[in-house]
Amino acid sequence: MLRAAPIPALVPAYAYAMPLPRIYHTEAIVxxxxxxxxxxxxxxxxxxxxxxxxxIAKGVRRPRSRIGGxxxxxxxxxxxxxxxxxxxxxxxxxxGHAWLALxxxxxxxxxxxxxxxxxxxxxxxxxxxxxxxxLLRRAYQLLDDGMAPGRVARWFEFGLADALGMxxxxxxxxxxxxxxxxxxxxxxxxMLGGTLCSRHLPPPSEQTPLSLAALxxxxxxxxxxxxxxxxxxxxxxVETEVESALRxxxxxxxxxxxxxxxxxxxxxxxxxxxxxxxxxxxAEVLPTG
Ligand SMILES: [Zn+2]
Numbered sequence: 342m343l344r345a346a347p348i349p350a351l352v353p354a355y356a357y358a359m360p361l362p363r364i365y366h367t368e369a370i371v372x373x374x375x376x377x378x379x380x381x382x383x384x385x386x387x388x389x390x391x392x393x394x395x396x397i398a399k400g401v402r403r404p405r406s407r408i409g410g411x412x413x414x415x416x417x418x419x420x421x422x423x424x425x426x427x428x429x430x431x432x433x434x435x436x437g438h439a440w441l442a443l444x445x446x447x448x449x450x451x452x453x454x455x456x457x458x459x460x461x462x463x464x465x466x467x468x469x470x471x472x473x474x475x476l477l478r479r480a481y482q483l484l485d486d487g488m489a490p491g492r493v494a495r496w497f498e499f500g501l502a503d504a505l506g507m508x509x510x511x512x513x514x515x516x517x518x519x520x521x522x523x524x525x526x527x528x529x530x531x532m533l534g535g536t537l538c539s540r541h542l543p544p545p546s547e548q549t550p551l552s553l554a555a556l557x558x559x560x561x562x563x564x565x566x567x568x569x570x571x572x573x574x575x576x577x578x579v580e581t582e583v584e585s586a587l588r589x590x591x592x593x594x595x596x597x598x599x600x601x602x603x604x605x606x607x608x609x610x611x612x613x614x615x616x617x618x619x620x621x622x623x624a625e626v627l628p629t630g
Contacts, residue, residue, distance in 0.1 A: 392468035440485035452490035510535030531593035
């Protein structure tokens with residue numbers, strides 16, 4: 342008697358996939374952290390290939406912790422992690438790059454927190470994030486090298502919007518796609534993706550005019566490398582205008598205001614006031630004759 346061949350059991354597709362190794366390595370930058378229990382800390386990391394990761398550093402607040410000194414912000418870390426049900430656990434940590442000079446200046450540190458916050462908002466968990474990782478890494482390196490924090494922040498904001506596929510339009514009108522001419526009036530409309538020419542009415546909530554000088558600086562952020570931008574001598578009001586334009590652009594991209602901005606502005610305003618006082622003190626000792 343003929344017997345039907347046994348029907349193979351259906352094998353679910355996931356069974357063919359390689360199981361994820363329990364232990365894995367990654368480069369990472371700490372974006373934020375909070376304390377958990379008596380001695381642990383939960384860290385939000387930015388990684389090149391796994392995007393944003395929330396991991397636990399066990400016992401890290403104990404004085405003799407092996408990993409305690411390593412897992413700080415403003416450093417590129419080499420981590421070994423073990424997968425776990427909720428948060429993966431750091432099993433070992435070493436510092437690849439410690440941007441120590443960045444931490445010595447309050448404005449650089451406040452800027453570094455701001456850039457970390459933008460990165461945290463921009464990147465998904467467990468998703469490829471190499472462009473944002475590379476951008477943040479370079480920004481920290483530049484701050485560490487002593488570049489003006491405002492220029493680094495603008496370069497980062499522009500690059501972040503670009504990495505997210507929302508590069509600000511500064512060459513053509515966002516409405517009619519016409520190349521913008523030097524002798525016309527422009528408006529900055531983040532909601533529409535950049536610069537609007539004078540032929541259209543902007544939305545009532547977005548009436549910000551944009552000066553030609555600010556447009557040129559925005560174009561410099563688009564076209565030039567940061568090293569070239571760092572060398573530009575610019576009037577303060579142009580930098581302020583571009584700061585406001587790019588901040589509102591990034592707020593629109595990420596759909597909220599950064600919480601770290603008030604602190605950054607306070608630090609910077611304080612520095613500016615001290616600078617003015619120092620300059621007026623200098624002026625008093627200048628010979629008057
Ligand atoms: Zn137009």
